Amino acid sequence: MHMTAAGKWRPPLWLVLGGALAVTLALSYAGLVALRYLGPEIGFRRAALLLGAGIALATLVLALLLARLLLRPITALAQAARAIRHGAPPAPLDHYGTQELRALGASVLDMGRVLQNREATIRSFTDHVTHELKTPVSAIAAAAELLAEGDLAPEDRRLLDQISGANRQMQAQLAALRAVAAAREPAFQGQTDLDSMAPALRAAHPGLALQIAGGTVALPLSAAGLRVVLDQLLGNAARHGAGTVRLTATPGRLVVTDDGPGVSPGNRDRIFAPFFTTARDTGGTGMGLTIARNVMQAHGGEISLLPDGPGASFDLRFPD
Structure with missing residues (x-):
């Protein structure tokens, strides 16, 4: 028997699932038995309709009980996880359901609290x-x-x-x-598109010719956040001698490709490492790609280097 701090009993998951299966089997068996004895008394058609209505009502009650004990707490936990990812402090769930879901919810909230503290x-x-x-x-x-x-x-x-x-x-x-x-602070919630950002990007990087495809595609990151990422990529391209950069947006994805010398095979696995740079003499700090990766990861996305060449080509993936 498991009691919460407030004294509320929560059933274990095995009892909920086992009870649901037992009730389902019991309803089926009871329906057959009742039909066997009620059929000759009130007619098989009327007995079937009566038993069907009773079984449907009992099934509805069982479904509501399962939704309360399983679906509602799982949905609440998913909402809490999304809120934590967007920077909200972990808060107790309104619904916990079974003992196991309560333990899972407490673990997720504690993990979110630890990560935010870190x-x-x-x-x-x-x-x-x-x-x-x-x-x-x-x-x-x-x-x-x-x-x-x-x-x-x-x-x-x-x-x-x-x-x-x-x-x-x-x-x-x-x-x-x-x-x-x-x-790493998830502060760039919202969405934007490349067409609305193009004038500012061209003004900030006058030495690059920007070619934009899919400029009206909505990307799930605010203009300020995407600007941080693109400024790092465009600045890197300019420092390494690129003259043209192509930005191609599709739903949930942005590919940034330049016509520079590209990344050598020996450096491909190190370019996202902090302080690694091959352009220190021209002002590189080795933190640009680290910053871009941190922004993407803090908002559920990812950035990677594509094998396509001859220039450098970066693949930005956004969460669904």
Whole structure:
């Protein structure tokens, strides 16, 4: 016997399923027996109609009971899972049903709570690290600017240029870390299409010729969220020498293909790894594709590299 904290008894799943099967068999057997004895008394046609109505009513009651104990809590759990995925805090379910469904619901809610706490911890740690490093990095930049105004020997000037370049790289990495942490927050709910985003994308990436197919297809990510992903992909394409990028949208999918040199076979398995880049000299931080992947995953989607060439081709898949 299982009681909840409020003292409400919940049947085990085996009892619900076993009871449903037993009632179904009992109704069938009782109908045959009743028809055998009622038929000669009131007529087989009338007895069949009466028994059919009784069995239908009993079946309806059984169906309502199963819906209450199984369908309703499963539906409530699915709704809670969708809400957690969209950033809502885990909340107790209104309906739990059987003991097993109650345990499952509690486990799902606890898992959602743990994952949200983990994301908050990562964001807090990232904010702390970037804040602590911001002061010394700014101090180095200020010192480098002061030194640059002086009369330096050529070798000292080269060293100062290296210090300034390293400082800019550190600032870019810190900004990328903040962007990665922010990208994992599911805050870009909604939908958009490529036609509405095209003017802003062309203005942000004037060195690329954008070709758009399926521009009116609704993609299940807000314009701000999709802009984060596409800015990373288009920025990568430009840094690697691409001149044209084609965006092809179909329901639930977006393919982004450029005419650059593509990704070498040795790098294909590493391009989504944090801090991996082959364009550090041209401003690459190695976090662009990580940010794009985080945004997609935080909203139930995925991004992958397609084998098609000769340029780089990325496949963005959105949830149904």
